[in-house]
Amino acid sequence: xxxxxxxxxxxxxxxxxxxxxxxxxxxxxxxxxxxxxxxxxxxxxxxxxxxxxxxxxxxxxxxxxxxxxxxxxxxxxxxxxxxxxxxxxxxxxxxxxxxxxxxxxxxxxxxxxxxxxxxxxxxxxxxxxxxxxxxxxxxxxxxxxxxxxxxxxxxxxxxxxxxxxxxxxxxxxxxxxxxxxxxxxxxxxxxxxxxxxxxxxxxxxxxxxxxxxxxxxxxxxxxxxxxxxxxxxxxxxxxxxxxxxxxxxxxxxxxxxxxxxxxxxxxxxxxxxxxxxxxxxxxxxxxxxxxxxxxxxxxxxxxxxx
Numbered sequence: 257x258x259x260x261x262x263x264x265x266x267x268x269x270x271x272x273x274x275x276x277x278x279x280x281x282x283x284x285x286x287x288x289x290x291x292x293x294x295x296x297x298x299x300x301x302x303x304x305x306x307x308x309x310x311x312x313x314x315x316x317x318x319x320x321x322x323x324x325x326x327x328x329x330x331x332x333x334x335x336x337x338x339x340x341x342x343x344x345x346x347x348x349x350x351x352x353x354x355x356x357x358x359x360x361x362x363x364x365x366x367x368x369x370x371x372x373x374x375x376x377x378x379x380x381x382x383x384x385x386x387x388x389x390x391x392x393x394x395x396x397x398x399x400x401x402x403x404x405x406x407x408x409x410x411x412x413x414x415x416x417x418x419x420x421x422x423x424x425x426x427x428x429x430x431x432x433x434x435x436x437x438x439x440x441x442x443x444x445x446x447x448x449x450x451x452x453x454x455x456x457x458x459x460x461x462x463x464x465x466x467x468x469x470x471x472x473x474x475x476x477x478x479x480x481x482x483x484x485x486x487x488x489x490x491x492x493x494x495x496x497x498x499x500x501x502x503x504x505x506x507x508x509x510x511x512x513x514x515x516x517x518x519x520x521x522x523x524x525x526x527x528x529x530x531x532x533x534x535x536x537x538x539x540x541x542x543x544x545x546x547x548x549x550x551x552x553x554x555x556x557x558x559x560x561x562x
Contacts, residue, residue: 290544495517
């Protein structure tokens, strides 16, 4: 089956679970921002959980299918219509040649995943199909999609034709719960989303008062939030003797604190090394929640112990 891009939306890229094992060479992992929604979409279709799909950001766009297949939409609700009829989220849906999928602006969340049976078939680059569009690596010619692009599905996987609720019932994993349900559960009546994290590895560079400030304050996602990192605005987190360190490796979810004390959470396209102290790391299970929040949303960091 072929997928033609009629209108690409704001930022639409091919993403899988990420490109691993190359950070020592300065190559970011990239991959889906909300990997739980990617895994759910692929599971609904019988694809491997890390199969490539389309990540749509803020506004979805329009796509046309050439051939028969099965698709699934997970993540943010962009109010999709398939040939003029409202399409269900978090479920496997059959498409025929000539069918047109139209998505609007996200009513909830920020990122939607469009998966197809067999996955999106683009060349594998360093073990991944993910787009690192700042480095022009992977995906479709290393760039975001544009009108007129045509993608093809692979041949692996067979549609399970089930809903997310059925998937959770049969497999019993909270990872398979639709992200908007999880987001609602993690957000209080004031609209503050609880994001769990572990202290370290440089939390010793911050005093107890600074740690209390970090965990008791509400932070707002700034306009400077993208696939590389989320810059936060709120109470400054003071260090004991500065926050500069010898540059070292960082990961998806690392919480850096620069000199101004305003935390930055590293996201999927994060750089491979960083020279700011890391007060903590967001739990991998909560990264999808963070990935579905956009500028202006509020969060509170909740420490956990293992």
